Amino acid sequence: MLNLSGITVRLGGRTILDCASAALPPGGRIGLIGRNGAGKSTLMRVVAGLLEPDEGSVEMPRAARLGYIAQETPAGSGTPLETVLAADLERARLLDEAESEADPHRLAEIHDRLNAIAAHAAPARAARILVGLGFDEEMQQRPLDSFSGGWRMRVALAALLFSGPDLLLLDEPSNHLDLEATLWLENFLKSYRATMLIVSHERDLLNNVVDHILHLKQGKVTLYPGGYDAFEKQHAERMAQLESARANQAAQRAKLQDYIARNSARASTAKQAQSRAKALARMQPIAEVAADPSLSFDFPSPAELKPPLVNLDMAAVGYEPGKPILSRVSLRLDPDDRIALLGRNGNGKTTLARLLAAQLPAMEGEMNATGKLKVGYFTQYQVEELDSGDTALQHMSRLMPKATPAAVRAQLGRFGFSGEKATMQVGKMSGGERARLALALITRDAPHMLILDEPTNHLDVDAREALVQALNDYSGAVVLVSHDRHMLELTADRLVLVDGGTAREYSGSIDDYTDMILGKNQEGSGEKAAPKRDRKEDRRAAAEARERSQALRKSAKAAEAEIAKLEGRKREIERAMFDPSSAAPEDSKRTMTELMKLHADVGAQLAEAEAKWIEASEAVERLEAA
Template sequence: MSAIWRKRPGGKATPFETVLAAATERAALLAEAEHATDPHRIADIHERLNAIDAHGAPARAARILAGLGFTEEAQHESLDTFSGGWRMRAALAALLFSEPDLLLLDEPSNHLDLEAALWLESFLKTYRGSLIVVSHERDLLNNVADHILHVERGKTTLYAGNYDQFERQLRERQVQTEAARANQEARRKKLQAYVDRWRYKAHTARQAQSRLKMLARMEPVAASAEDASLVFDFPSPKELKPPLIVLEDASVGYTPSKPVLSWLNLRIDPDDRIALVGRNGNGKTTLARLLAGQLAAMDGKIAASGKLSVGYFAQHQIEELVPDDTPLQHMERLLTDAKPGAVRAQLGRFGFSGDKAHVAVRQLSGGERARLSLALITRDAPHILILDEPTNHLDVDAREALVQALAAFGGAVVVVSHDRHLLGLIADRLVLVDGGTAKDFDGSLDDYRNQVLGAGSSKGGNGQDSGKRVSRKDERRLAADARERTKTLRKAAVQAEAEMKRLWKKRDEIDALLAEPADGLAASDLMKKRGEVERHLAAAEARWLEASEAADQAVSEV
């Protein structure tokens, strides 16, 4: 059995009706039962309806829609009243409801918020059929997949295990490939040297010819590819005294008579890493726009440092790039007084160096356009980055590079994202946007996940209340205490890891130069540089180990 949705559903049908209609066998049997007259056929129909749990279908359809974010009221509204993203959710719900033997999903979480993505992951973990999923969500791949099919350079390789296990196997394979390539190159040079020396000597011409044939038959081992799309480097801002932004009983919205959010009391400091969580439609983007200065407070008070610079990223900015202009032209329009070197330096931070700066935007991939947008909004080294779904166009490796860049960023970060892996590594403070306001969520991302999925019962294993169990309020207080104690340590560990990766790359570049023919003086300088890199690398590894162990110890003590 299979089911395919090629376009967004629409029309006057409701999401609930659309999902129920996906059970084609149930619909056909119910229609036949209305007109059947043969008692034996009627009995067969009802027996089959019981077998496929036709009577429980409406409740199952409602549960799937609720999991994907549809309220009970929304489930019965016309699809024409929904945006394209919500209609895609309805299509996904119908597909899941139909329970095909093979379920093929291409980026299923792109139109979902964090809450719906968490529910989808939980659903797919227990799916009874076969599943093939194309996704850039690392946590989804880790928790759902048991095999990874890697597509690279027109070839596919199947790896057993989840994404983390695949990545480990891939690194090992790349190390083996590089070693094989280096060995082959050494052998090639040795054979070529023999041929060059002896091919014109009568007594060795035959041996030289034999080695020449060996060279011709030798298939080159391809070097591991370096991906320029993995370049992110946010310029760190000048220091500002805290707080950066303070909201006091503020309200914000689009019409004066109906604010989207009210009674907002928030403070953002330079070292804050904040994730805005809450279902789509609750006002996360509205709050982000208020903090970015794109919306004014309708009531209450908002105070910000006079020298505050804000970088705001939203999906619509990618669509607003001029298709026929180059990254260099886009940056020159914004940095009118900057020297050409400064303009190119900012582009180079995000991988647009050399000829890449002169490629028209229409020829760039979605990930490259996202990088260009991030380069444009950070041109003035903002004190706070406000990112609304920054990973939608990025693949897994690019998302990892973004995480590293955000960890090394010297300002505050406020992010809206359905990528739990990014939030788990970046955010040390959650702000829940719900019920017409926004408040700090006193718990971890896992606490929030459990709340969304309805977990975290205070009952003991026998189903009775456990008197010895710590109260949920105390659990949240202890979790907040742990986060506060380990925030600086975890930040130091992530920054040290980013420095280690930079130094590994620098060392590889020096090794590549050392492998090329050069005079003794140049080789000596390179060896000195390599020694310096090794010393810095050892120091970074020590800082990473010390910070990681200290953070783990602090958590265990709490």
């Protein structure tokens, strides 16, 4: 049992946690969620004992072993395999003792204990965890100093999982993982038999792994049973009840205020009015559910370009002459494409993205792109390189030197940086806010194609849903690299697998790819694979649906323009009928009979145009619902 009792934490004069209390069930798999900046990492550090709360306490069994990844990544000349094995402190201590122990009785005890904890199988178990997180056999033997910070974080995660603590604390464990490693981690955590507390914004992980959601909001925590979908339903019901109570209270307040205003001055009712005034003063206001600006994503619509935007024909790309990372790549991108790049980190997804963004030239083959093509390319490096001392307004103003201040602020407003938010220093922003600012910066000139490399890191679940909606509303092309398969499922209609030194269309679905990664469709598994949907047929149907939607939207827009034109003409005729002196010259010469006939004709045309507009609009709604 893990008990949080009245946890209060104040940082920089601001209350982050405000008497947060919850009793977490033993053996529970708890997903800790909340908006960016709500204090999730602060609460995790309190539970891990790294931060002393101003008030309150954390209670857990004394013998419980707690596991938490420190901020410092492992480094040095040791290998990933050695680092992971060293995480089992008891095994490491017994092996060291066995090397120097001369007493045969003690030596026998040591070996008995090593057998009891299956120490002989530890290297194989450690290697399996490393393989699952993307380390092949060669990588497991390289020194840690040869890896980037992201890969060393994977080593830290592998060491934590290998140590098998009784209370596992994970803070955004998938942020440094690709889709393949994220799938492995999810599968591993499903079979983990200890209590775990996970900060995550991955909807699939929160649905498939956890059995409770701990929601952190305004410094308080509330425990909900079930995964994220269950929480979302319960929370929506709770918010609806809160809004209903607020509306009822507002009506009651208005009623009391009206009574007080009408009866305070009358001697016969003054006491009753005073009583109601006291009741009004005691009434605690129920706050209105406020809109969150962190959910704001609005990509500007690009100018139309004829397809294709980009065409690769047997192209090769790399960083050193004569040493391509990818070869024989043939790929066409059209204005309304939604493409997800699949493949493990290191296979060349980022290299292909940089080729499409024209940051790398084609070494061989051809790459043809329309001359007016503008590309918005998002990477985590752009988020990290933002000047912490500058404001969002200063960043945007530098990149839009010829734009008016109103235009600069309008672009920031598309991504939730309105009013005082625009003048907030980057150093005071949450990770999600910095990611939104980076997206605002790369889309300032309405690009025809967005290339987004892991855009969801640091975005909370609601912000990810808002980003999905914005991408689906965006009229340009999208190329997406993400470990969030919920986003891929809702956004992408073409999958490209980057593997084996090339990139090719993947004909299956995200579910097919998931099964392939987890090895569920291997021959001899004994399981009959479920029939798979025809991905090409899905893409064709999706493309046809988009074409129908675009045609219907154009039809609705044309009908709308025709309605405006006819309404204007109708007003001109009516002016000629009732005020001939202000009529147009051609109408002033017409007789009343002619004007009445003309009025009836225009009315009939207007009714026809309105019918067309209604039909097209309803068809668009039906298509989008389908």
